[in-house]
Amino acid sequence: MQYWKKLSQNERQERIEKALDENVNFEKDTSLGYPASKLDGKVFNSDAAFLKDAPTLQTYVANPNHIGCHTLGTSEKAFKGTQEIEREVLSVLAVDIFKAEANSFDGYIAPGGTEANIQAIWMYRNYFMYKQNAKPSEIAIIASEDTHYSIPKAANLLMLDWLKVPVDVKNRTIDVFALEDIVLNAKESGKKYFIIVSNMGTTMFGAVDNPDDYTQILEKHHLKYKLHIDGAYGGFVYPFSNKNCDINFENPKISSITIDAHKMLQAPYGTGIFICRKGLIENVLTKEAEYVEGMDLTLCGSRSGSNAVAVWMILFTYGPFGWCEKIRVLQMRTEWLCDQLDQLDIPYFREPFMNIVAIPAKYITKTLEKKYDLVPQKHAEGNQWYKIVVMDHVELDHLSTFIADLKGSIHAQKRITLEV
Numbered sequence: 545m546q547y548w549k550k551l552s553q554n555e556r557q558e559r560i561e562k563a564l565d566e567n568v569n570f571e572k573d574t575s576l577g578y579p580a581s582k583l584d585g586k587v588f589n590s591d592a593a594f595l596k597d598a599p600t601l602q603t604y605v606a607n608p609n610h611i612g613c614h615t616l617g618t619s620e621k622a623f624k625g626t627q628e629i630e631r632e633v634l635s636v637l638a639v640d641i642f643k644a645e646a647n648s649f650d651g652y653i654a655p656g657g658t659e660a661n662i663q664a665i666w667m668y669r670n671y672f673m674y675k676q677n678a679k680p681s682e683i684a685i686i687a688s689e690d691t692h693y694s695i696p697k698a699a700n701l702l703m704l705d706w707l708k709v710p711v712d713v714k715n716r717t718i719d720v721f722a723l724e725d726i727v728l729n730a731k732e733s734g735k736k737y738f739i740i741v742s743n744m745g746t747t748m749f750g751a752v753d754n755p756d757d758y759t760q761i762l763e764k765h766h767l768k769y770k771l772h773i774d775g776a777y778g779g780f781v782y783p784f785s786n787k788n789c790d791i792n793f794e795n796p797k798i799s800s801i802t803i804d805a806h807k808m809l810q811a812p813y814g815t816g817i818f819i820c821r822k823g824l825i826e827n828v829l830t831k832e833a834e835y836v837e838g839m840d841l842t843l844c845g846s847r848s849g850s851n852a853v854a855v856w857m858i859l860f861t862y863g864p865f866g867w868c869e870k871i872r873v874l875q876m877r878t879e880w881l882c883d884q885l886d887q888l889d890i891p892y893f894r895e896p897f898m899n900i901v902a903i904p905a906k907y908i909t910k911t912l913e914k915k916y917d918l919v920p921q922k923h924a925e926g927n928q929w930y931k932i933v934v935m936d937h938v939e940l941d942h943l944s945t946f947i948a949d950l951k952g953s954i955h956a957q958k959r960i961t962l963e964v
Contacts, residue, residue, distance in 0.1 A: 546646065547635040550863025559629075559860075560599035560853060566625025567608050578622065580846075582607050600854050608849030613825060613841040615650045620837045623849055630852035636859055638819045641783055642801055644793035650825040653805075653852045655844050656814030657776035658694035660802040663818050663828070663843050665698040665739055667800070668770040670827040672737040676768065680704065684730055686758065687741035688718055690751055692774060695741050705735070716751035716893060724761050731765060738762055738769040744791055744801075745778020748921050748931055749893055750900030752782060752791070759797050772800045776816065778898060779803030784871040786897040799824060805855045810936065815851045870936070874899045877943065878934045884947045888954065899934040909953050916946055 551559070568575050570582040571590065582590065583605050590605045608623040610630060619627050634651050638644040654660045665685060672678035686707045687695050699706040707726050710719045727738075740762070742755040755771055762769045773791055775782070780803060783789045792798065800820035805811035825841045833840040862870065878899045885892050885903070893902045908918060908930045921929040932938075932946075 545640045545864050547632065548640040548859060548864050550866060551860045556857060556860055557597070557599050560603065560857070563625035563629050563853070564599075564602060564606055566628075567606065568622035569606075575622065578609075580607065580609055600850065600857050603850040603853040604848075609846050610653070610849040610852060611836055611840060611842075611846045612838045613650055613652050615652075616825065616839065616841065618838040626849040626853060629856045630849065633852055633855050633859065634817070634819060637803060637817060638793070640864065641779075642792040642819065644819075644821075648822055649793070649819050650822060650841075651817065651819035652842055653847070653855065654814075654816040654818050654842065655847055655851075656806070657692070657774075657802055657804040657816035658697065659814075659843050660776070660804075660816035660818040661692065661694040661741070661772075661774055662698040662701065664772040664800045664802065664820070665695070665704070665741075666702060666843065667820065667824055667828050668739045668772070669702050669704060671770065671824060672768070674827055676737060678737045682734060682736045683739065684735045684737070685739045685741060686723075686726070686730075688743065688746075688753060690716060690746040690749060691741055691743060692747050692776065695774075704739070705730075711751070714893070716746070716749050716895075718753055718757045720757050720761065723757065724764075727761055727765060727767070731767065736768065738767055740769050740771045741774050742771060742791075743778075744773055744775035744782050745895070745898055745900070747777060748900075748919075748929065749902050750778065750895045750898035751893075752778060752895050752898070755791065755795070755798065770799050771797050772802070773798055774802050776802050776804040777807050777900075779817075780805070780808035780867075781871055781874075781899060782897055784868050785875050789897075793821070805851075805858070808935075809855065809858050811854045811858060812851060815855060817855075874934050874936070877938065877940055880940060881932065881934065881943050881947070884943075888947075888951060890950075890954075893929075900931055901934070902929045902931045905929055907950070907954070912946075912949060912953060915949070916942075 588605050595602050608626045612619045614627040614631050630653055638649040639646055669683055672683050680703055684705045684707050685699050688709045688711050690711055696706050707730055709723045709726060740758045742753040742758060744752050803817045805815040805817060806813045828841055830840045881901055882894055890907050891904060905927050918930040920927040
């Protein structure tokens with residue numbers, strides 16, 4: 545690991561205090577030009593004793609603005625200390641986890657994974673328009689039917705067509721024959737440029753797409769594309785649970801990756817992370833933001849630097865070995881749950897290296913759904929699946945109680961069937 549290590553509590557606290565000292569201090573400094581301040585002192589007391597040992601909360605009160613992209617060019621000098629913290633986070637993720645070369649990437653910590661995905665599609669749409677002279681009508685998004693709803697949202701906002709690829713009902717893999725038909729039909733209708741969104745852990749099933757399924761077919765038909773990985777859920781799981789994971793920047797066809805820190809990493813909402821290769825993010829430069837020092841290359845503009853500090857604190861509390869250990873524990877709990885379902889002869893879907901288990905809806909009663917807060921695939925009629933996500937708070941005791949209740953409901957259903 546080049547950047548990621550485990551730090552003691554004192555080391556973490558000293559690092560954040562140093563960063564805050566390098567930022568503007570609205571309480572003490574003469575800062576007349578900023579349309580911002582620390583959090584209102586009548587409501588958020590910056591002298592509260594508990595803040596002394598809570599560097600993340602200190603940062604929330606200080607309220608740094610991380611407008612811009614701190615991996616490219618200059619940024620607002622008033623917040624240079626915590627901007628450096630954000631750069632450290634991005635280096636850990638891009639280089640140590642997703643195998644990019646140092647200084648070969650750009651990115652930022654966004655207010656959620658939805659924005660991070662929209663940022664990618666916005667960037668690629670503009671890339672094709674500016675660099676390839678493409679018309680918007682010639683550009684299409686292509687992604688599976690299990691893809692997160694941020695993708696159709698991006699299609700709507702950016703006025704692009706989303707080509708939805710069906711997946712196998714049992715193993716959730718992309719139907720490559722349907723994919724090729726979709727691509728050929730799109731080509732015949734005038735589509736020349738494709739924005740691929742390949743999933744590293746879908747929201748409902750935790751399924752992981754094979755990006756090669758997309759790229760091989762597009763290359764076969766001589767079509768231009770950019771490949772984005774939506775690792776919003778799986779980005780902090782799959783690279784650690786699957787030692788053979790090759791969905792990273794060592795693959796030259798992958799141009800960007802989204803990861804959410806507010807899921808597996810348990811950072812505050814909303815904390816999405818967007819990382820892309822150098823030479824791409826400039827396509828979304830807002831030239832009109834002339835009063836902003838540096839370049840505004842993000843969808844959101846102003847954003848909280850506190851989220852960057854929170855992510856930094858989590859990463860450097862665990863270190864790489866501590867994080868791997870945590871993921872192994874969650875994998876063991878997930879495997880235990882699957883073993884119990886196997887013994888009950890209940891089918892399920894689970895990507896082998898993920899911690900999501902989807903169970904067919906016919907095995908889940910309304911009582912079970914309510915008691916365990918199970919999430920349906922659809923809240924409307926026609927729901928076919930419920931999912932269990934084995935997060936840090938989901939312990940074996942919880943899973944054991946669920947299995948006991950599930951077993952009881954199955955026996956009850958069988959009894960009712962026999963009596964009828």
